[in-house]
Amino acid sequence: MFAGIESDRHIEPSPEMTFSSLNDPVDIARAEAALDAAWHQIKASLKDNVDFDSERLRLADIVVSLIPIAEDEADLARRAMERYLKTRPSGC
Known part of the structure; x- marks a missing residue:
């Protein structure tokens, strides 16, 4: 941010x-x-009233x-779901 300049812009966190x-x-x-x-896999199990963006970010x-600690993508996905x-x- 520049000195003396405030911003009211809120940046939403993302997986990226x-x-x-x-x-x-x-x-x-x-x-x-x-x-x-x-x-x-997880999204299909969530209730409709859940904030999908925040749950994806948590994941x-x-x-x-x-x-x-994961061996590969499949192992990483499995461990993350667990x-x-x-x-x-x-x-949720």
């Missing part, structure tokens, strides 16, 4: 912003593929946290 912490293009590709695969955070469902707030 979460993935910006990754430096390796291979990790980014793995994270995106795993997020898409896991989200495809993206989980994906990023699991990259160091963790997401284990920590899912009530009402």
Whole structure:
């Protein structure tokens, strides 16, 4: 931000912003593929009154946290779904 200039613009976080912490293009590709695969499965199980964007972002955070231990995209997606469902707030 420029000195003396305030902005009332609110930037919504996104999975892409979460993935910006990754430096390796291979990790980014793995994270995106795993997020898409896991989200495809999870989204169908969510209730209509859920904020889908915030839940997808929560899943993206989980994906990023699991990259160091996952063997491949499929393993990363599986682990992310398991963790997401284990920590899912009530009402989802």
